[in-house]
Amino acid sequence: MNDKHWSRIRSQRLSRRSVLRASARAGVGAAGLALVGCGGDDDDDAQPQAVAQQEQQQEQAMQQQAEQQAQQEEQPEPQQQQAMQEEQQQQAVAQQAQQQQQEQPAVQQQQQQQQQEQVAAEPEPVGPPQGGTLRLGIVYSPANYSAPYAGDIAFGPAIWETLTKYGADGLTPEPHLAESWEFNDDQTVLTITLRPGLSFHDGKPLTADEVKKSLERMDDEDVANSQVKSIFNKYVSAVTAIDETTLQLDLAWPGEAIFDALHFANIHDADAIPGLEGYTQVNASGAFKFDTDSYEVDVYARGDRFEDSYDPAALDAVEWRTFQDAESMALALQAGELDMVYDLPKSWHANLAEDDGFQVELAPPTSLQWVLGMVGTGRDGGHEIMDDPKVRRALYRVIDRKRITAEIFEGLSEEKNVLWPKFSPGYNESLDQDYFNVDEARELITEAGYGDGTPPLKIACIAFQQEALDMAQIIQQDAAAAGINVEPEAMEFSTWLERFLAGTHEGLYMALFSFFAMHPQTLPVMNYQMRIPNSCAYDSPEYQAMIDGWPTADSEDKRQALLDEFNRILDQEPWVAPICTTVSIWASQSNVKGFWQDVVGRPRLQDVYFDDA
Template identity: 30%
Template sequence: MHGATGGGLKDTLDAHFPVTVPDIARVRNLYETLLRYSPEYEIEPCLAESWERNADATVWTFSLRRGVTFHDGRPFTADDVAASVLRMCDPEQPSAYALTISKIIDRESSGALDEHTYRMVLTSPYAVLDQTMANYTLGMVPADYDPDHPIGTGPFRYESFVPGQRSLFVRHTDHWERTADFEELVILDFADDAAKVNALLAGQVQSVDNLPRYLAGAIEEQGAHALVSESGGWTPFTIRVDQEPFSDVRVRQALRLVVDRQEMIDQAFSGFGRVANDLYAPFDPAYIGDELPQRVQDIDEAKSLLKQAGQEDLQVELVTSSGIGAGAVESANLFAQHARKAGIDVRVNKVDSSIFYGDQYLSWPFAQDFWETRMYLLQAEACALSDSPYNETHFSHPVFEQLIHDAQREVDDAKRRTLLQDAQRIEYEEGGLVVWGFKSHVDAYSDFVTGFEPVIEMPMSGFRFNRASPVDEA
């Protein structure tokens, strides 16, 4: 049994639309993608054994793994890939990480070449399609897929589901890679960190993600083990650039300058992380966050910027939730303390996870969120374009967007790197994200299970529970 952080009544089993941490844990076990990321964050085969593209990245061909079956025993074929791609690229409701593909896929020309070969034809070059197809939200499903009765190829198959509470999956005995050692996988939603940790220590669950970091040492003395993994995950403050007073870039820069980033790492993350510089994707070869001037707390400059903007007596509400993950509420409270030094009155509003990720999600003027490790281009597509599905800041910058679109089409790695670095400079100067640190994943598991290892991409060994095994008590 696994204890997952957050969740709510809008939890889903849909392969292509997960949002919360429990959603992600579910889709990682029910479904699989054509490609995936290794523990070291390198793209590797999954349901596709190999892939290739033509010279201008408009035609991509995937050779599928043989012997893969769905949970109901049907063979997985290229026709299923075609159906999955059409669903995730539905122009009316594309999956968040298939939005770019949905705009450029040639639906008539794309499809199965034979039972084990799928070809995607694009109307415009897309140089990082392999990175996209490794995203966990783009799982393969059968043509008659019904998310209320989900069928995938993953190591566990659906049995029952109560949104916001409990999911029960059973072992997929014909899984192609590694049949799970556990007969069942139960995922329990926890809105409260204390309840989650108590469930682990009481033996009610065998693993938890997002362990409160201050417990990482103490948990070892209580019959459990901490699992710490370096990552590019981040818990930003999100500022809507289209609403006053945040539409003034001087106000946004002032909010960035009140943050004591190292204190955030030390206290909100209990030291399990590293300082960031208002840019994401530190594992991307194009990342320049370490090359730009490192922002540090500068209260005098923050006050000066606020005075220039006519906001000397700035009052704001900061919305947070424990469902965002470990360290979110703590960092929100710290931010309020830091901001007070510059004369900013910050009222922290802690709401339930179901409210935070409910109807107002992506509309909060000043809030937080969580993101896991991604490459820069894919992350920008998800959160920084005017039509991005998760544009929390409502950032809309024509020059930035042109750089991103040019980078999508650029097949030369060096030229694409230059375009992405120019885009990063714009976000650094004008964006609405306060990226103060990169978190280490800190999870925990009991003495009765083994097989977990550090994974860069996401918590709890990437939620691949078929790699865990019960400890032999003999």
């Protein structure tokens, strides 16, 4: 029974039947009721006033009794009344629950809104988690390199910074110490603006004048450096410090190839360069400050976060721990004694890649590649058979690149049919094909006059580079089928290097090839195997003319014409034959995050952090 029932009882009017039934029970006669139910005419049969008043009082009393009786009749018995009260209570509880259910979405919505407002009011975390020391295992000690202009990939980029660098995907320069730059109309002048407030690790202001001195010091005879020196001197005719933060480079070679040099030109305090001997004083510019006190040659080096860096590292420090061999280094990583290693053995790759506790990452295929060098007689060495372009083209065609990458590099390497990566301005898709063809190689050898087979040729390999020896053996097998007689020769590194630099290897050699990811015009300047004189003693007039054309190539059309000529020479008169990319493996514990490499495989350790969540 609900509230509507009780409201209806309270508001209902008594019916005529109810009044009659109540009157009978009260002893009121039918005559009396007749007086109530029938009206008389006031003018006919007039009654005395007293009688009229009595009848009126009697009628009122009778009606009151009838109403009371009717109400008593409708009133429930005590048991029924208790049941109705219980039912009424249950209905009230149900109604309250229904009301709460209707109000709940609104309450939830209000709570969600309050939570969102609370989150919005809280400051968002800035950057990755901070702190921790990265224990990085390496095989080659920093002492093996001549800083600051040549350094180990795992070490140098953390200690030294450059004006600009290429990113991970191609030849688009990104700002580092330089905030911005601008060419003039014919790209013969590059104006660079430094970031404000830069300093070296000892607090000395890193101004445009200091950058000028650092770049110019590369040319000093007493400063050890790499190919960076030759490319910078070739591309830049003058360096001028305009003001504290503005630097002007006058370019001898116009165009964006200057960024190839800037990618490698570490900025160092020129006045402190003598202290680099033995790393007794390292006043550099990178995200980590070299700790000279803890340095142990061929054992240990440490870099602490440079707080005044324009882009401070997430880590507190990096420790470089040198191992005598890669196998023991890998075991240390597996045991948890290291956080990261560089140059993990290939045999470890598969197991660590399948283990959730570790991460592995290959160096990009644009860092290094293996090539077969073919040495002519132009530098008082080599072999006369290598002076014939047909023989060199035949050798290009006896290299089974698919087999080499599958068997020797376990599928981790990429075949290289041409020198250039696909993003290079020099890349020509029509030339990027599988050249392995023993029959075609035999025809070329016959045309060259060696139908009965060539004289014996040596393939010089560095003794400790087992990959080079293994590749030479595969080449030996396929070359024999084409009538080319070759034999691998393991050679001490010092002897190999001496002949490599002098261009006097006796016929062939296996070597690593770098800088091919840079602009093509950089190779004849920066790469030992491509410049004149080079390791293969190749110096045709056409090649020299192509190189000489770059300084005056002040338009894209002129530069493209030179690139087309470059590709024609490499296709018809090759002196180096690309084989495949190298395999350099980084591996780390699973909590090491933020690691990435640029286009030539140089890591950016200042972005690394520990994620222990």
